[in-house]
Amino acid sequence: MANETIFRTKSLWVTLGTSLTLLAGLAGCATKPDPADPAAVAAYEEANDPIEPLNRYFFELNRFADIVALRPVAEIYDGILPSFAKDSVRNVLDNLRSPVILANDMLQGEWDRAEVTATRFGLNSTIGVLGLMDPATGRGYARHGEDFGQTLGTWGIEEGSYLYLPILGPAPPRDLAGFTVDLAFDPLTYVWWDHTSYSVGRFLISGVDLRARNLTTIDEIERTSIDYYAAVRSLYRQSRTAEIANGRINEDDLPDIADLD
Amino acid sequence: MPNVSFNFSSVRFSNRTLKNIILKNLTQTARAFALIAGLVLSTTWATSAPALADDTEDAKAFVNQLASSAISILASDSTPKVREDEFRTLFVSNLDMRRIGLFTLGQYARTPTPEQKAEYLELVQEFIVKIYSGRLNEFSNETVNVLDASPKGKKGKQFLVRSQINFTTGREPVSVVWWLLKDGDSFKVFDVQVVGIWMAQEQRAAFASVISKNNGDFTALLNDLKRQIGEASIGHQTATK
Numbered sequence: 001m002a003n004e005t006i007f008r009t010k011s012l013w014v015t016l017g018t019s020l021t022l023l024a025g026l027a028g029c030a031t032k033p034d035p036a037d038p039a040a041v042a043a044y045e046e047a048n049d050p051i052e053p054l055n056r057y058f059f060e061l062n063r064f065a066d067i068v069a070l071r072p073v074a075e076i077y078d079g080i081l082p083s084f085a086k087d088s089v090r091n092v093l094d095n096l097r098s099p100v101i102l103a104n105d106m107l108q109g110e111w112d113r114a115e116v117t118a119t120r121f122g123l124n125s126t127i128g129v130l131g132l133m134d135p136a137t138g139r140g141y142a143r144h145g146e147d148f149g150q151t152l153g154t155w156g157i158e159e160g161s162y163l164y165l166p167i168l169g170p171a172p173p174r175d176l177a178g179f180t181v182d183l184a185f186d187p188l189t190y191v192w193w194d195h196t197s198y199s200v201g202r203f204l205i206s207g208v209d210l211r212a213r214n215l216t217t218i219d220e221i222e223r224t225s226i227d228y229y230a231a232v233r234s235l236y237r238q239s240r241t242a243e244i245a246n247g248r249i250n251e252d253d254l255p256d257i258a259d260l261d
Numbered sequence: 262m263p264n265v266s267f268n269f270s271s272v273r274f275s276n277r278t279l280k281n282i283i284l285k286n287l288t289q290t291a292r293a294f295a296l297i298a299g300l301v302l303s304t305t306w307a308t309s310a311p312a313l314a315d316d317t318e319d320a321k322a323f324v325n326q327l328a329s330s331a332i333s334i335l336a337s338d339s340t341p342k343v344r345e346d347e348f349r350t351l352f353v354s355n356l357d358m359r360r361i362g363l364f365t366l367g368q369y370a371r372t373p374t375p376e377q378k379a380e381y382l383e384l385v386q387e388f389i390v391k392i393y394s395g396r397l398n399e400f401s402n403e404t405v406n407v408l409d410a411s412p413k414g415k416k417g418k419q420f421l422v423r424s425q426i427n428f429t430t431g432r433e434p435v436s437v438v439w440w441l442l443k444d445g446d447s448f449k450v451f452d453v454q455v456v457g458i459w460m461a462q463e464q465r466a467a468f469a470s471v472i473s474k475n476n477g478d479f480t481a482l483l484n485d486l487k488r489q490i491g492e493a494s495i496g497h498q499t500a501t502k
Binding site for chain 1: 360363364367368369370371372392395396399413414419421436438440442451454456457458459462463464465466467468469470471472473474476477482485486488489492493
């Protein structure tokens with residue numbers, strides 16, 4: 001019963017749409033910095049977060065959902081399942097994502113990585129028993145992620161202003177567009193076309209898996225940040241930059257620190 | 262067709278002379294170039310190139326040393342209080358605290374009064390000691406592998422040293438990059454990147470946000486730092502019990 005109401009996507013979107021419009025109105029009133037204050041203006045531009053009040057509202061919403069639902073579930077999941085079972089869940093999820101990763105490897109012209117992804121999919125789906133195990137990593141084909149947001153990034157498209165959405169989390173325009181395109185790249189989107197609950201289930205399990213793998217790290221960051229929302233915004237942007245560069249450090253991405261006084 | 266064969270010998274002739282002239286000139290220019298290049302190379306080779314190569318080696322050695330000091334602190338059975346004091350000594354002598362403090366202020370670096378700035382720099386040092394000695398506790402049971410170093414920028418004052426932390430527990434290795442500044446004969450750490458995240462950049466975002474939220478009121482940041490330092494200390498006491 002409860003599932004039916006939650007997953008009745010139509011009504012969900014209507015509610016979401018209405019609240020978005022309402023809150024966008026609110027966000028319109030977001031305080032812009034005093035143009036006479038150069039430091040405030042520069043800080044406002046560096047943050048690049050024009051609808052910050054709305055984003056913060058959604059951030060708190062997600063944080064609440066995390067406290068009452070995601071974190072407890074992730075804790076139980078982490079505590080009850082033996083580590084080989086958790087590894088298997090992660091392996092299956094990873095393996096299911098292979099087509100999307102492969103498509104993006106190729107779109108970025110990363111042929112070596114595309115080969116790794118294809119080999120991983122082949123090995124793990126067969127010897128690895130439908131992706132439950134990951135024999136490919138031991139054979140020199142380590143896992144890596146890719147998505148269309150990153151592909152757009154390698155094509156030189158900027159991330160855009162920060163946007164934080166309920167459930168989805170950080171989703172600036174480039175990455176939100178990437179998320180949608182990845183759905184189209186994913187064969188399971190079509191295979192499960194009439195079974196939305198499967199896709200939602202997969203999305204939820206991915207969330208629990210990710211949360212369970214970062215229980216202490218996230219707690220530590222939350223506890224030690226003087227502004228958790230701004231810290232997460234920076235963490236998101238920085239990790240995206242690193243992912244787009246595939247671990248290489250681009251000196252142009254680094255700030256100038258010669259004269260700070 | 263007949264035209265081509267008719268012109269052939271003359272073309273060939275002029276071609277040959279041209280070749281000779283070009284060759285002569287080329288050898289002359291080449292000699293001159295070789296001389297200049299030789300001079301330039303020998304001077305740069307004698308000065309900057311080995312110096313830079315030495316510096317990158319020194320930078321790697323510095324990181325190695327720093328990492329092993331941190332590991333030995335983590336491996337000891339000292340109380341959290343003693344451990345924090347050891348980290349304080351290590352951090353204060355090896356981090357460029359002033360530069361970090363000014364950088365994390367972001368666009369607001371020039372807004373505080375001298376008194377506020379002095380207080381801020383003291384607080385931020387204590388904040389870094391408390392927060393990062395705490396976060397480092399997560400990294401016990403590890404080895405640090407220094408991979409390579411490269412100069413950053415053209416002045417040869419900054420270096421990026423790449424390393425990898427390997428865990429004995431079988432956890433996935435973590436990549437760590439150290440951003441160093443040359444400081445006399447040694448180095449100072451400006452920032453550390455862990456799995457793609459630069460720590461100082463993360464703090465800068467948070468610090469600037471606190472000041473913005475409070476309409477540019479600098480004391481708001483000072484109060485928040487004091488509160489965090491206080492909470493970290495309480496966390497310690499409960500951890501000891």
